[in-house]
Amino acid sequence: MLTRLAPSLAMLLLAGPILLGLTGTLLPAFGYLPALGGMHPTGEYLARLLQEPAIFHSALMSFAAGLITAAVSLTVVMLFVGGWAGTRLFSRVLHLVSPLLSVPHAAAAFGLAFLVAPSGMIARFISPELTGWTRPPDVLILHDAMGLTMMAGLVIKEIPFLFLVTLAALPQIRLAETRALAASLGYGRVAGFLFGLWPQLYPQIRLAVFAVVAFSSSVVDVATILGPTSPAPLAVRLLGWMNDPDLSMRYLASAGAMLQLIVTAAALGAWTLVERICAALRDSFAAAGKRLRRDHAIRIAAFAAMTLSATVVIAGLGTLAVWSVAGLWQFPHALPKDFTLKSWIAAGPRILSPLTTTLVVAFFSTLLAVALTLLCLAREDEKGRKVRRGTMLLFYLPLLVPQAAFLFGLQLFFILTNSAASIVALVFAHFIFVMPYVFLSLSDPWRAFDRRYDAIAAGLGKGAWVRLLRVRLPMLTRAILTAAAVGFAVSIGQYLPTVLIGAGRLTTITSEAVALASGGNRRVIGVYAFLQMVLPALGFLVATLVPALLFRRFRAMRV
Amino acid sequence: MAQKGLELQSVTIALEGRVLVALSRSVAPGDVLTLMGPSGSGKSSLLAYIGGFLDPVFSASGKVMIGGCDLTNLPTEDRHAGILFQDPLLFPHMTVGGNLAFAIPASIKGREERRNRVEEALEGVGLAGLAGRDPATLSGGQKARVALARVLLSSPRMLLLDEPFSRLDTELRQQVRELVFAKARDSRLPVVLVTHDEDDAAAAGGDVVRVGSQ
Numbered sequence: 001m002l003t004r005l006a007p008s009l010a011m012l013l014l015a016g017p018i019l020l021g022l023t024g025t026l027l028p029a030f031g032y033l034p035a036l037g038g039m040h041p042t043g044e045y046l047a048r049l050l051q052e053p054a055i056f057h058s059a060l061m062s063f064a065a066g067l068i069t070a071a072v073s074l075t076v077v078m079l080f081v082g083g084w085a086g087t088r089l090f091s092r093v094l095h096l097v098s099p100l101l102s103v104p105h106a107a108a109a110f111g112l113a114f115l116v117a118p119s120g121m122i123a124r125f126i127s128p129e130l131t132g133w134t135r136p137p138d139v140l141i142l143h144d145a146m147g148l149t150m151m152a153g154l155v156i157k158e159i160p161f162l163f164l165v166t167l168a169a170l171p172q173i174r175l176a177e178t179r180a181l182a183a184s185l186g187y188g189r190v191a192g193f194l195f196g197l198w199p200q201l202y203p204q205i206r207l208a209v210f211a212v213v214a215f216s217s218s219v220v221d222v223a224t225i226l227g228p229t230s231p232a233p234l235a236v237r238l239l240g241w242m243n244d245p246d247l248s249m250r251y252l253a254s255a256g257a258m259l260q261l262i263v264t265a266a267a268l269g270a271w272t273l274v275e276r277i278c279a280a281l282r283d284s285f286a287a288a289g290k291r292l293r294r295d296h297a298i299r300i301a302a303f304a305a306m307t308l309s310a311t312v313v314i315a316g317l318g319t320l321a322v323w324s325v326a327g328l329w330q331f332p333h334a335l336p337k338d339f340t341l342k343s344w345i346a347a348g349p350r351i352l353s354p355l356t357t358t359l360v361v362a363f364f365s366t367l368l369a370v371a372l373t374l375l376c377l378a379r380e381d382e383k384g385r386k387v388r389r390g391t392m393l394l395f396y397l398p399l400l401v402p403q404a405a406f407l408f409g410l411q412l413f414f415i416l417t418n419s420a421a422s423i424v425a426l427v428f429a430h431f432i433f434v435m436p437y438v439f440l441s442l443s444d445p446w447r448a449f450d451r452r453y454d455a456i457a458a459g460l461g462k463g464a465w466v467r468l469l470r471v472r473l474p475m476l477t478r479a480i481l482t483a484a485a486v487g488f489a490v491s492i493g494q495y496l497p498t499v500l501i502g503a504g505r506l507t508t509i510t511s512e513a514v515a516l517a518s519g520g521n522r523r524v525i526g527v528y529a530f531l532q533m534v535l536p537a538l539g540f541l542v543a544t545l546v547p548a549l550l551f552r553r554f555r556a557m558r559v
Numbered sequence: 560m561a562q563k564g565l566e567l568q569s570v571t572i573a574l575e576g577r578v579l580v581a582l583s584r585s586v587a588p589g590d591v592l593t594l595m596g597p598s599g600s601g602k603s604s605l606l607a608y609i610g611g612f613l614d615p616v617f618s619a620s621g622k623v624m625i626g627g628c629d630l631t632n633l634p635t636e637d638r639h640a641g642i643l644f645q646d647p648l649l650f651p652h653m654t655v656g657g658n659l660a661f662a663i664p665a666s667i668k669g670r671e672e673r674r675n676r677v678e679e680a681l682e683g684v685g686l687a688g689l690a691g692r693d694p695a696t697l698s699g700g701q702k703a704r705v706a707l708a709r710v711l712l713s714s715p716r717m718l719l720l721d722e723p724f725s726r727l728d729t730e731l732r733q734q735v736r737e738l739v740f741a742k743a744r745d746s747r748l749p750v751v752l753v754t755h756d757e758d759d760a761a762a763a764g765g766d767v768v769r770v771g772s773q
Contacts, residue, residue: 383615452644455612458635459642460662460713467636470661474652555695556651 003382006375007391010435013372014394017410017432018401022261024409028254035416036247045251049259052252054231059263061147062234066217066267069151071274073158074209076305081166082193083299085175093303094167096310100160102485102536103313104493106514109153109225110529111316114323114522116141116149119331121319127332136331143229150227154219156309158212162205163306168444169204173197190299191292194282207392210268211399217267218260218402221495221510225517234260238404239499254408261405268400317533324526343523351509351531358508358535360423361498362491365430369438369487370480376439377446378468395436403496411500421503429501430491438487445479475557477550481543489536509535563588563626565609565717565749570621572604572613580605580770583621586717588747591740591763595754600771602753606719609751610642611635625716625749641715641748643723643739647702649694655681655705656690662713680708684738700731707739711746718743720752724759736762 119136182192551557579601
């Protein structure tokens with residue numbers, strides 16, 4: 001009964017808010033918002049939007065950020081997997097990169113900012129010896145007008161994501177055999193991979209790549225921390241209008257959200273064009289029999305790019321940690337003169353409430369997502385195993401529609417029902433983004449479970465619930481807790497849902513941290529961003545330790 | 560008392576409209592019906608149909624009766640069809656004793672009583688005293704015996720064997736095979752055996768049905 005309802009419930013809880021939210025954004029965009037007295041449809045706000053200064057510049061930047069971030073991250077991942085899959089170095093890099101998936105975007109962005117700013121760690125390390133700088137140089141690195149630093153901040157987070165998604169798809173292709181075959185025909189490693197395997201691999205990760213395009217073209221937190229300011233990318237400006245004390249600005253914000261929807265759709269459309277061009281190029285190279293035998297440089301470059309991106313995140317997080325305990329730290333010293341817990345003690349009392357909200361919301365949204373995922377997967381078993389494309393699309397939907405486009409409307413809905421800024425509404429809003437990741441990370445191990453165990457238990461006379469609780473769930477403990485840790489990390493990283501649905505009254509570590517960005521107090525930012533990074537890590541620690549302790553006597557239950 | 564034989568009445572299994580297996584047979588208590596055939600011939604699907612865990616991609620019809628009681632529409636857990644697969648599939652998160660206790664019907668109460676049954680079952684397959692062990696530490700032959708003890712403890716009405724000896728080496732194979740058939744005879748259970756191996760069929764001694772041969 002419960003399992004039969006689960007898929008419909010998932011559909012309702014994921015697609016429902018998106019449709020409701022889109023409607024709630026669309027109507028005010030055309031002037032219809034009875035709560036504020038807007039009764040008649042009008043094109044006035046769309047016209048006003050188009051007259052906003054540099055609005056096309058903002059839109060173009062968002063569009064470009066989506067395409068460039070996806071192109072760069074995917075290229076690095078593709079060439080690295082092609083050049084190194086199956087080597088020992090590959091698994092080393094995997095261990096380096098995979099934990100980075102859990103780092104919230106904002107924390108990674110702060111880390112990058114602390115590294116590359118004119119007074120950042122890199123400048124300190126090379127000054128004054130190499131540069132002669134005794135004070136930070138006056139160059140615009142953060143918030144550069146082209147948005148390069150912002151895109152870099154996105155790339156270092158999207159690389160681990162695409163890398164892990166690609167890895168999950170790898171077992172479904174015949175890597176070793178195809179490589180041997182391609183090599184016997186005289187093709188280099190990378191060429192063999194691109195011609196022989198990538199065409200099979202790409203369709204399986206395509207939705208994830210789309211998610212990267214959509215996210216990067218509509219991101220708010222990373223853009224606030226690293227992005228250009230005059231003008232800012234579209235989504236950042238939208239949020240500004242949304243938070244304007246003048247309520248009539250909501251019309252403009254909603255009209256802007258519609259533009260955001262168009263920009264993201266255009267970026268996705270352009271991406272499919274890029275796909276076609278690249279495929280045609282690949283096919284013509286393959287047809288011409290280009291062997292690319294000397295691909296050493298490509299392989300080294302891909303490895304370097306991969307390691308560099310991971311190193312940047314790790315070094316950035318380290319810098320954040322140091323800043324949070326830094327005493328006096330003058331430029332160009334590489335380390336603070338003294339260390340102090342003053343920043344932590346000062347922030348302590350103020351952190352307690354956002355910290356509680358963060359944990360409560362992350363816990364419950366994850367719990368809900370894990371429970372619903374398990375029920376959906378159990379239902380899939382009952383019906384016979386067929387993963388329909390439609391199901392996958394449903395789970396990717398919240399990652400493909402720009403957040404602003406439906407969260408504005410959803411916020412309106414919560415305000416109208418008097419439930420904005422309630423924990424329940426916030427849990428629910430986070431759930432929309434947690435669920436896809438939990439489902440994606442749990443479905444593979446669930447489907448890989450040997451169903452003969454289930455048949456045996458049934459043959460022993462055990463009913464469905466006993467089988468689930470005594471056999472399947474215990475055997476999948478590690479996978480379930482890992483999926484939960486992923487969900488927990490996703491919830492902790494959420495910025496826009498927190499700001500909009502929390503309506504400024506419920507704040508989390510992430511929303512507080514991003515709010516501190518403009519203030520530029522590095523010690524306080526260090527404290528918040530450090531917490532942002534530690535909380536997901538704690539989740540993964542629990543996911544590793546608990547099964548290890550529970551099953552310490554059972555050898556086959558170890559990894 | 561009525562004979563608790565297994566009866567298959569015009570059982571048909573089809574995949575995408577193609578009939579894989581169609582047969583009617585009865586198996587008396589203690590007897591073995593052997594199904595032989597190439598892989599993909601549907602012999603394991605027939606076993607799954609009898610046990611009630613056939614993948615929904617197959618379509619199947621026909622009656623499965625035991626001792627005059629119709630199982631066809633019952634869920635697997637109410638059929639009491641004990642299954643042994645190629646692999647012993649001991650639950651890796653339970654001790655050997657835990658695996659066995661899990662199989663004892665809940666109607667048998669009392670910690671002491673249940674523990675005695677576990678010990679007896681282990682003695683019955685020559686593994687006395689191993690209740691506390693992690694199944695992962697057992698040898699292949701020991702695991703196969705525990706799997707047998709586990710299925711017998713659940714008071715099954717029949718045994719379904721899906722190539723259960725094929726992973727064992729020749730000597731062990733013979734031992735385990737004899738043990739399984741002896742136990743089935745002792746408990747007067749009808750047995751359906753799916754195998755590739757002519758020796759299995761010969762040792763089973765009952766009817767042999769060849770599936771999928773033209």
